[in-house]
Amino acid sequence: MQKYDVAIIGAGISGIVAAQKLKQAGNNVLLLEKEPEVGGRLATSVTAEGTADFGAQFFTVRTKELQREVQGWLAKGWVRRWFGEDYPRYTSVDGMGSFASRLSEGLNPVTSTTITTIEDQDNDFVLYETDGKSYKSKRILFTMPAPQTVNLMDNSSVNLEASVYKTLTNLEFQPTYVGVFQFDQPAPIAENGHIDKQLPDDVERIVDHQKKGISNTSLVSVYMTADWSASHESEDTVLEVMKKKTSPYLDFQNLVSERLKTWSCAQAATTHANSFLNIDPQGKWLVAGDAFLRPDDQAGRTRFESAFLSGQDAAAHILSNIYYH
Template sequence: MHRYDVVIIGAGLSGIIAAQKLKQSNYRVLLLEKGPRVGGRLATKKYSKGKADYGAQFFTVRSDELNQEVQGWLAKGWVKQWFGENYPRYTSIDGMQEFSRRLAVNLPLFLSRNVSYINDQGSHFLLGDEEGKVYESERVICTMPAPQTLSLLANSSLCIEQSAQGALRMLTYEPTYVGLFQFDRPIVFPKNGHMNKKLLSGVERIVDHQKKGISSEVIVSVYMTADWSVNHDGEKDILELMREKTASYLDFHALVSQQLETWRYAQSADTHPHPFLQLDKEARIFAAGDAFLRADDQTGRTRFESAFLSGYDIASHLRN
């Protein structure tokens, strides 16, 4: 059995960035992702002649570390400035999922591998997935949402610090409903395709992906707020309620198709005041992700940049 220096569970942005930085330092690293694709909430739905982002729509930059990476992504033509002259909003040139695929293209990675336990063997860990495959590693980084990390730890043979478990339990998450609506004609919309001002209560943002520049068809993403999503969780007529809420902005007489996407862990209601969390006394297993913020983070919320910095900082910590 091949032994890795670090196995990272979860191939969202934090996991991808951590794997990148560790691989650059010649660490034997492996990414394990339970889903069929990388990127997490960097997600894009493909249509016959178009596509639509339904997770993160854009990202902003406050840190020097992310800014340096963004300049490289711009030079490669992977991202573009979408809108915001004084405070740029960047997005992928062809969908956020394709951007995450580019970031992960040269990384050691297994998809559809749902890790079900981690057992401590003293000098190393054994990780087993639902298919019966076993992986051996000296260190482990868990980058999935805290409730999923806690569930995995509960099913594992590990000595986890009580304070670390308490910190993970503090991270509660809010869901978000996203509606994807395909139209047969252009929609009256701002030139850049983005609306998040003066919307009705419960509607967070609306995005026209044709005007955004990633779709040849008119496909619109409608994001509901966390409060609205919680209050309507489990209802059968979510898309109908979303259409009623946005009928003054969108001409549903031109509707071709519709689809509902649900993010159960869209955003953490709380955050951890450090970019990663050490789970054991020996500093061999860690938790990271977008809910783990640097102490000087002024936003106090989960976002693309917090996910990036969490992955960046845990890799730096292990390298040092």
């Protein structure tokens, strides 16, 4: 069984950023992801019908740390400025999923794998998959949503302090429904392809991916608000409600196909006032993610930047414990 310095469970932005920082410092890092692709909510559907982002559509920048990274991504041609004045919206040149794949280059993530239990064995941790395959690591960083982290810890030989367990269970997430609609005619949407103002009740945003510049065909993503999504447990009627509410913006007589994506943990309703949670005094167990915000966070909500900073700060904490303990 190969032994790693750090195992990271969850290959969203926090996990990818932490893995890159740790690897650059010379650590042997294992990055695990339950989905077939890395990126978490940086998700893109690429089919014969076209290309559509159905998770995060863009990100904004408020810190110098992320701005430095963005300048490098711009220079490489990975991202571009999409719209916005006070806080420019940056997006991937060919889909947010592709951007996540570029960020994870060289990490060799293990995808389509689910860790079901973790055991503490002689100061090392053994992580077991559903099929019995296992990995050994000195340290573990959890970056999936807090409810998933709690479930994994409940199934493992982990003795959490009551305060830590309470912190994790208090982090509540809301779902979001996203509909992706294909049309045989260009959609009658603004030139930049994005609408998030003066929309019908319960609709959060509409994005035309042809006008966004990532699809050769007319594909449109419709996002319902978190509150509305949380109150509608049945998926059966969601697409019909979406079409009814957005009919003033989209001509569904030209509809070719439709599909629904459900994000069960799309955004945190509550957040933690630190960029990571240290479970163990020696820094061997940490939890990070977009719901973990720095105390001076300017936006006060989950987003790409909070995930980026959380992964960066968690990696720095792990490195400080490796070097000085």
